Amino acid sequence: MALGNSALLRQDAYIDGKWISAMQRFSVTDPATGAEVTQVADLAAEATSMAVDAAHRALPAWRDRSSGERAELLKEWFHLVMANRQDLARLLSLEQGKPLTESLGEIDYGARFLEWFAEEAKRVYGDIIPHDRTGRRLVVLKQPVGVAAAITPWNFPHAMVTRKAAPALAAGCTLVLKPDPQTPLSALALAALAEQAGIPAGVFNVVTGRDAAAIGTVLTGDARVRKLSFTGSTPVGKLLMAQSAQHMQKVSLELGGNAPFIIFDDADLDAAVEGALASKFRNSGQTCVCTNRFLVHHRIYDAFCQRFSTSVAALRVGPAFEEGVQQGPLINEDALRKVETHLADAIGKGARVLSGGQRHALGGAFFQPTVLADATPDMLLFQEETFGPLAPVFRFHDEDEALALANDTPFGLAAYVYTRDLGRAWRVGEALEYGMVGVNEGIISNERAPFGGIKESGQGREGSRYGIEDYLEVKYMCLGIG
Numbered sequence: 001m002a003l004g005n006s007a008l009l010r011q012d013a014y015i016d017g018k019w020i021s022a023m024q025r026f027s028v029t030d031p032a033t034g035a036e037v038t039q040v041a042d043l044a045a046e047a048t049s050m051a052v053d054a055a056h057r058a059l060p061a062w063r064d065r066s067s068g069e070r071a072e073l074l075k076e077w078f079h080l081v082m083a084n085r086q087d088l089a090r091l092l093s094l095e096q097g098k099p100l101t102e103s104l105g106e107i108d109y110g111a112r113f114l115e116w117f118a119e120e121a122k123r124v125y126g127d128i129i130p131h132d133r134t135g136r137r138l139v140v141l142k143q144p145v146g147v148a149a150a151i152t153p154w155n156f157p158h159a160m161v162t163r164k165a166a167p168a169l170a171a172g173c174t175l176v177l178k179p180d181p182q183t184p185l186s187a188l189a190l191a192a193l194a195e196q197a198g199i200p201a202g203v204f205n206v207v208t209g210r211d212a213a214a215i216g217t218v219l220t221g222d223a224r225v226r227k228l229s230f231t232g233s234t235p236v237g238k239l240l241m242a243q244s245a246q247h248m249q250k251v252s253l254e255l256g257g258n259a260p261f262i263i264f265d266d267a268d269l270d271a272a273v274e275g276a277l278a279s280k281f282r283n284s285g286q287t288c289v290c291t292n293r294f295l296v297h298h299r300i301y302d303a304f305c306q307r308f309s310t311s312v313a314a315l316r317v318g319p320a321f322e323e324g325v326q327q328g329p330l331i332n333e334d335a336l337r338k339v340e341t342h343l344a345d346a347i348g349k350g351a352r353v354l355s356g357g358q359r360h361a362l363g364g365a366f367f368q369p370t371v372l373a374d375a376t377p378d379m380l381l382f383q384e385e386t387f388g389p390l391a392p393v394f395r396f397h398d399e400d401e402a403l404a405l406a407n408d409t410p411f412g413l414a415a416y417v418y419t420r421d422l423g424r425a426w427r428v429g430e431a432l433e434y435g436m437v438g439v440n441e442g443i444i445s446n447e448r449a450p451f452g453g454i455k456e457s458g459q460g461r462e463g464s465r466y467g468i469e470d471y472l473e474v475k476y477m478c479l480g481i482g
């Protein structure tokens with residue numbers, strides 16, 4: 001693989017400031033071709049315990065550093081990421097499949113969490129509370145939770161790492177990270193740059209391995225680990241939350257979604273189509289905030305379907321490094337089969353294919369971006385997150401019906417509404433049971449805003465000034481001063 005900085009391609013785990021190899025290794029493959037990119041150390045319980053040991057040893061010195069020192073190290077990490085963004089994007093596209101332009105965007109997005117939390121490190125404020133009695137003072141401190149664990153998914157193998165590591169380290173915590181074995185290279189490249197930035201041994205550790213359950217069992221079963229941050233599926237999130245209870249770990253979960261995209265008849269239709277394309281087909285539909293259900297007012301239903309399906313049909317599908325490609329492959333065959341299952345079920349219940357509708361001629365894990373008309377709530381894709389390039393369009397007749405359809409799900413991560421009526425934007429935004437709402441915007445994620453969901457989409461927030469709170473404990477001190 002042609003990298004400008006060959007040191008970024010790592011095959012060993014990173015524990016206690018050392019690169020740990022293993023006799024047993026697993027393949028990392030390019031989703032576009034199935035070809036092996038490289039092999040990576042296949043570690044499990046023993047190495048994970050070593051990593052927790054290292055994070056626990058490193059904690060006192062890291063916690064006691066000034067916020068300014070931690071900030072400087074995070075800023076250096078940020079600068080090194082940006083200096084290596086082309087190579088990092090190439091690695092990301094190779095292991096995850098997204099178009100290079102999207103990978104470059106993810107590298108920038110992920111780097112901004114390092115930059116943002118370098119500054120937030122210096123703003124972890126406490127409180128002085130007006131005393132309730134003479135002779136004593138009431139004080140509130142914010143202290144780092146301690147050793148933290150992070151488990152990250154394959155769909156944003158760079159940004160989901162920095163979105164957890166940056167606030168953790170800024171708060172004074174140390175971290176043990178388990179990336180998805182389908183996409184470990186981005187995490188290992190970040191470890192190489194953390195090492196180069198001077199982040200001390202044991203502060204940031206990356207354990208690679210196929211046996212996720214074994215690694216997770218150690219991370220949730222070790223009382224020294226005081227925090228778990230997970231991004232991935234809701235079933236695994238629930239399992240980890242249960243496991244975390246054994247030592248009452250603090251838990252942040254960013255799980256599945258089922259985003260509605262509501263378009264009222266007063267909306268700017270061109271803007272709605274543009275937002276719909278961005279929200280649905282980013283990462284080939286493989287993001288937890290991708291629209292899963294388009295809810296369109298009956299008066300503009302045909303016009304929207306015509307414009308949207310025409311734009312979708314024009315999307316360029318291909319391998320990551322081909323010029324002008326807008327849609328990459330799905331991550332694997334299972335993901336493809338889930339799309340096909342939802343598609344077949346919908347067609348069997350009356351949906352009409354307006355564009356796409358089958359595997360792409362490129363073969364492998366490529367699928368045609370697809371738009372379905374006449375979707376109805378009895379279809380699997382209404383209740384389940386497709387997590388692929390499948391866009392079903394449902395009809396509604398009034399605001400109450402739109403809200404009832406939008407909220408008819410156990411998930412509550414992101415929702416979108418297009419209207420030019422200010423009162424309606426507020427009413428609907430407030431009534432939507434979701435952690436995040438885009439109004440006339442289809443892409444809402446950034447490092448400054450609190451990202452997270454409610455109900456079965458998880459708990460806790462990442463990014464923003466809220467994101468560091470999940471790595472802090474509040475301590476109240478009552479000082480008798482006589």
Ligand SMILES: NC(=O)C1=CN([C@@H]2O[C@H](COP(=O)(O)OP(=O)(O)OC[C@H]3O[C@@H](n4cnc5c(N)ncnc54)[C@H](O)[C@@H]3O)[C@@H](O)[C@H]2O)C=CC1
Pocket residue numbers: 151152153154155178179180181212213214215216217231232233234236237239240254255256257287288385386387
């Ligand atoms: N919220 C999000 O951004 C994401 C949501 N998903 C949802 O999850 C579905 C399945 O995707 P998957 O990649 O299979 O997600 P997953 O939840 O199985 O994997 C996410 C991470 O959890 C790890 N993991 C899996 N089982 C574990 C266990 N028992 N203990 C500890 N760690 C474990 C995986 O190795 C990976 O690092 C997707 O179709 C999508 O609906 C998947 C990825 C990201």
Ligand SMILES: O=C(O)[C@H](O)CS(=O)(=O)O
Pocket residue numbers: 155156159231254286287288289445451
């Ligand atoms: O998990 C995801 O899908 C990401 O959190 C989506 S985003 O933050 O990159 O928008």
